[in-house]
Structure formats: C-alpha cells, structure tokens
Amino acid sequence: MIEHTDLSKPIYKRLKEMIRNGELKQGEKLVQEKIAERLGVSRTPLMKALLALENEYLVESKPRRGMYLRVLDRKEIIDIYVCREAIEGMAARVLATKKNMSHVSQLKACFNPFTSDTDIDVDAYAKADETFHSLxxxxxxxTPLDKIYFFNDIHDRVVGHGLVRAPKDTLKEHFDIIEAIAIGDADKAEALTRLHINKSKELLINQHKIKTSE
Amino acid sequence: MIEHTDLSKPIYKRLKEMIRNGELKQGEKLVQEKIAERLGVSRTPLMKALLALENEYLVESKPRRGMYLRVLDRKEIIDIYVCREAIEGMAARVLATKKNMSHVSQLKACFNPFTSDTDIDVDAYAKADETFHSLxxxxxxxTPLDKIYFFNDIHDRVVGHGLVRAPKDTLKEHFDIIEAIAIGDADKAEALTRLHINKSKELLINQHKIKTSE
DNA sequence: ATATTGCATTTTGTATACAAAATGCAATAT
DNA sequence: ATATTGCATTTTGTATACAAAATGCAATAT
Known part of the structure; x- marks a missing residue:
C-alpha cells in the first residue's frame, strides 16, 4: 500500500516505471482489477492514473473494452522529433531574446563536467543531455510550452532509447546553442537547436532505411 | 441523464460548454457533488471528465482541496500564441515538403467562399479560420503534433476571443501560405505562417500595453 | 473440420457508502 | 474589537457493490 496525499500520483509513477522497464508490454491490455490488486489499491485511484497516461498518449482506451498500452512505432518516434524541433527551437529563440546570463550559466552547468579531455561517462552525459533539453x-x-513539451518528453523517455549520437558529436553543438543564446542571436539559437535535433532524427530515419532494405 | 458509451465524454463536452458560456466562472471551485447533481450523474464519470480537463490545463486540482477552473491571464494567452507559432509553422513546413495537391485544395476550400468582392460574414470567416488552422x-x-495542438486549441477556444484581426487583413495571408505549400517552398510556408500568427500576437501585446499605461 | 450459437465468466462503467481531511462559524479568550 | 479555539458540516479520496457489456469456450450445427 503506497501512501500519499493522492494515491493516483504514486500509482501513475509506478505505472510509468512498469512501462519503461517492460513489466508492462507494448500493446498489452491493462486489466484494471489485476493491476489494482498488484499495486494493492482499488480501481478508483488506478483509473485516475490510467486517465493521466491516456492523456499523455501512452495508453489507449477502447470504450467498454479496456485500456491498452500503446505501441510506438518508428514513424511516431520520428514524428516526435519533428515536434521537438519545433518546440525546442522556439524555446531557444525565446531564451536568446531574453539573453539572461543566469540562464546561460545554468545551461552551461549541464555540460561543464564533460569539458575536460578525459573519457566521457556516457550514462552521466545522457542524463546531462536530458537535463539540458528540459531546462x-x-x-x-x-507554461503552455512547458506543458506541451512535458507531454512529449514522456514519449521520449518511454522509448528510452538513450542517446542517438555519441557525446563527442553533440557536446560542441550544445555549447554552440548556449553561445547563440548568450549573445542574443535568436535566429542562430533556433537554427542550431533545430539542426541538433534534426541530425538525430535523420540518423533514426536512415537506420530505418537500412533495416527495411535488407 | 445523458446516454453514451462512456458518460465521461458527454460530461466533458458539457463542462467545456459551461466553461465557454460562462456558466462556470474563472477561478471558481468546482464542487464535485454539486456539478454531478446538476448534470444528473455520479461523481465517478464526472471525475474522469474533470481529469481530462485538468490534463488540458483548463482545470487545476489542489490535492484534498478540490478542482478549480483556471484563470487565463493575458501573458498565458500570448504564451499560447508563441506555441502556435512553433507548431503551426512546423506544420506548414511539413505540408510544403509533401506538396500534396489534395491538401492544397482542401486548404483553399476554407477560404474560397470569401474570394468574391461582397462583404465578408465575420462569423463564417472566423469558423473558416479555425478550420484552416486545424486542417x-x-x-x-x-499524430504527436496533432495531440499537442489539440491541447492548445482548447485554450484558444475557451478564451473564445474570436478573431484578433479583420478578415481583409488575414485573407491574403492565408492564401499566401497555401501558395507556398503548393509550390513546395518549405522555408517560405513556415515563415509566412509564423508571421501570420505573430501579427495577431503583437496586436494582443500592444492592446495590453495601452491598457496598462492608462 | 470449421462455423455458429448460447451460456458462464470476466471486466468495465457507474453509483454510493464511508473515513479522513478541509471548511466555516460560533463561542470564547485576549 | 480582533484573534483563537473547538466542533458541526461539507467535501474529498478510496473502496466496493452491482448492472450491463464483452469475452471465452463448450456444445451443437453444418
């Protein structure tokens, strides 16, 4: 039995964990009673959590039939990258317009641990990358931009496909984006951010092509 | 008693209607029992509808305290315009890349009724405008882009502040965007779409300035 | 052997009961 | 007069009962 001010929140988190680590499989039907029993709660707060997941597009409800874990195919992952290009690009533009030095140092702080010549800890870098993009x-x-991005981020994390490109490829790109924000070059900040995301997207698209053509 | 496969959907729609026409006021506390009684349903399906609204950011839940109708201030409306710039701009880019003539004629169809010299019916034009932007x-x-936009659209509709600019100002802009898509000029399609939304945004910002400086 | 039907079982959707927390207000203290 | 306390009332959060729909499978028909 999980304790909280509102059970649906910890249930929601637990479900996401279960989705990410594969305890629940893509396409699987989520039988309310079974999951409720497994988590030691009743269907009422579970339903709240499932509805939140449905709104985030992780779970699909077929009326009268039940809730199903959505299947994310490659097209949808690529579509998410297109969304990220639009949203993060705009975010970089907005920040460049503001030209706030506290922002700049916060962004830099994400990657400062990786500036020395020593080998980069890939896991740590992956986390820094996630922090940077959220930041x-x-x-x-x-607020609306944040809400929108959060929704997307969910997807991305669930996909859980770590880094698409090696740190040595992306580290400079990150600093270039930060620099453009620092000097207040909005067009450049947006363009660089888009390019950065676009490169990963292209890689995913090409992987797909290789796979299907063989 | 409303009939449906799932009561929460009609309840959800009814609530949105109530929000839009002012039956429910901004900032108001939404007491579950009272609304449930008013709609002739129990709290269970009502809760589902309220959660959907919460996820769309129309309603805010304070744990153990209740659900409140969110207050949209001018800053947030402007922030939504920034989101629209990013998302719709990207959509226009994608369409220009596809260069699909069926798309082009569908988009044109929105505004064809207004091409003659006669006076434009503002209400009809407002609807066409909404259709165009959704389309x-x-x-x-x-799909993710669609989901994201839907979320935004909600806001916009609730604000319900009709057209920001007169049809005569925006009609040509719409056709120019469509033309850029038709010739497959992705950069232009995106730029024009952004400019189009940005102009309305600037107008809202200036209105604000006038108000506050007086 | 395959398709169809009917029925028992499972599961969803809704209403409601109940405990715990929040709220509002009168009585009391300062 | 204002602040504080205590208690009745209201409201939320959760569990659960029940009806209606969906499902699965055995029995029967083709």
Missing amino acids: LIKLTDN | LIKLTDN
Whole structure:
C-alpha cells in the first residue's frame, strides 16, 4: 500500500516505471482489477492514473473494452522529433531574446563536467543531455510550452532509447546553442537547436532505411 | 441523464460548454457533488471528465482541496500564441515538403467562399479560420503534433476571443501560405505562417500595453 | 473440420457508502 | 474589537457493490 496525499500520483509513477522497464508490454491490455490488486489499491485511484497516461498518449482506451498500452512505432518516434524541433527551437529563440546570463550559466552547468579531455561517462552525459533539453523549456517561463513539451518528453523517455549520437558529436553543438543564446542571436539559437535535433532524427530515419532494405 | 458509451465524454463536452458560456466562472471551485447533481450523474464519470480537463490545463486540482477552473491571464494567452507559432509553422513546413495537391485544395476550400468582392460574414470567416488552422495540423499526419495542438486549441477556444484581426487583413495571408505549400517552398510556408500568427500576437501585446499605461 | 450459437465468466462503467481531511462559524479568550 | 479555539458540516479520496457489456469456450450445427 503506497501512501500519499493522492494515491493516483504514486500509482501513475509506478505505472510509468512498469512501462519503461517492460513489466508492462507494448500493446498489452491493462486489466484494471489485476493491476489494482498488484499495486494493492482499488480501481478508483488506478483509473485516475490510467486517465493521466491516456492523456499523455501512452495508453489507449477502447470504450467498454479496456485500456491498452500503446505501441510506438518508428514513424511516431520520428514524428516526435519533428515536434521537438519545433518546440525546442522556439524555446531557444525565446531564451536568446531574453539573453539572461543566469540562464546561460545554468545551461552551461549541464555540460561543464564533460569539458575536460578525459573519457566521457556516457550514462552521466545522457542524463546531462536530458537535463539540458528540459531546462531549455523550463527557462522560457512559458507554461503552455512547458506543458506541451512535458507531454512529449514522456514519449521520449518511454522509448528510452538513450542517446542517438555519441557525446563527442553533440557536446560542441550544445555549447554552440548556449553561445547563440548568450549573445542574443535568436535566429542562430533556433537554427542550431533545430539542426541538433534534426541530425538525430535523420540518423533514426536512415537506420530505418537500412533495416527495411535488407 | 445523458446516454453514451462512456458518460465521461458527454460530461466533458458539457463542462467545456459551461466553461465557454460562462456558466462556470474563472477561478471558481468546482464542487464535485454539486456539478454531478446538476448534470444528473455520479461523481465517478464526472471525475474522469474533470481529469481530462485538468490534463488540458483548463482545470487545476489542489490535492484534498478540490478542482478549480483556471484563470487565463493575458501573458498565458500570448504564451499560447508563441506555441502556435512553433507548431503551426512546423506544420506548414511539413505540408510544403509533401506538396500534396489534395491538401492544397482542401486548404483553399476554407477560404474560397470569401474570394468574391461582397462583404465578408465575420462569423463564417472566423469558423473558416479555425478550420484552416486545424486542417493545417491534421494534414501533416503527425499524430504527436496533432495531440499537442489539440491541447492548445482548447485554450484558444475557451478564451473564445474570436478573431484578433479583420478578415481583409488575414485573407491574403492565408492564401499566401497555401501558395507556398503548393509550390513546395518549405522555408517560405513556415515563415509566412509564423508571421501570420505573430501579427495577431503583437496586436494582443500592444492592446495590453495601452491598457496598462492608462 | 470449421462455423455458429448460447451460456458462464470476466471486466468495465457507474453509483454510493464511508473515513479522513478541509471548511466555516460560533463561542470564547485576549 | 480582533484573534483563537473547538466542533458541526461539507467535501474529498478510496473502496466496493452491482448492472450491463464483452469475452471465452463448450456444445451443437453444418
């Protein structure tokens, strides 16, 4: 039995964990009674959590039939990258317009641990990368943009496909974006951010092509 | 008693209607029992509807305290315009890349009724405008983008502040965007779409300035 | 052997009961 | 007069009972 002010929140987190680590499989039907029993809660707060996941597009509800874990195919992952290009690009633009030095140092702080010549800890870098991209949104102080991105982020994390490109390829790109924000070059900040995300997207698209053509 | 496969959907729609026409006021506390009684349903399906609204950011839940109708201030409306710039701009880009003539004629169809010299019916034009902007997203066939925009659209509709600019100002802009898509000029399609939305945004910002400086 | 039907079982959707927390207000203290 | 306390009332959060729909499978028909 999980304790909280509202059970649905910890249930929601637990479900996401279960989705990410494969305890629940893609396409699987989520039988309310069974999951409720497994988590030691009743269907009422579980339903709340499932509805939140449905709104985030992780779970699909077929009326009268039940809730199903959505299947994310490659097209949808690529579509998410297109969304990220639009949203993060705009975020970088907004930040460049603001030209706030506290923002700049916060962004730099993400990657400072990796500036020495020593080998980069890939896991640590992956986390820094995630922090950087979240921060880019948070710092804009644009609540709707934040909400929208959060929704996307969910997807991305669930996909859980770690880094698409090696740190040595992306580290400079990150610093270039930060620099453009620092000097207040909005066009450049946006363009660089888009390019950065676009490169990963292209890689995913090409992987697909290789796979299907063989 | 409303009939449906799932009561929460009609309840959800009814609530949105109540929000839009002012039956429910901004900032108001939504006491579950009272609304449930008013709609002739129990709290269970009502809760589902309220959670959907919460996820769309129309309603805010304070744990153990209740659900409150969110207050949209001018900053947030402007922030939504920034989101629209990013998302619709990207949508126009995607469509220009596809260069699908069926898309082009569908988009044109929105505004064809207004091409004659006669006076424009503002209400009809407002509807056409809404259709056009929704269509721009739908035609991309990018599900996450669609989801994201839908979320935004909600806001916009609730604000319900009709047209920001007169049809005579925006009609040509719409056709120019469509033309850029038709010739497959992705950069232009995106730039024009952004400019189009940005102009309305600037107008809202200036209105604000006038108000506050007086 | 395959398709169809009917029925028992499972599961969803809704209403409701109940405990715990929040709220509002009168009585009391300062 | 204002602040504080205590208690009745209201409201939320959760569990659960029940009806209606969906499902699965055995029995029967083709």
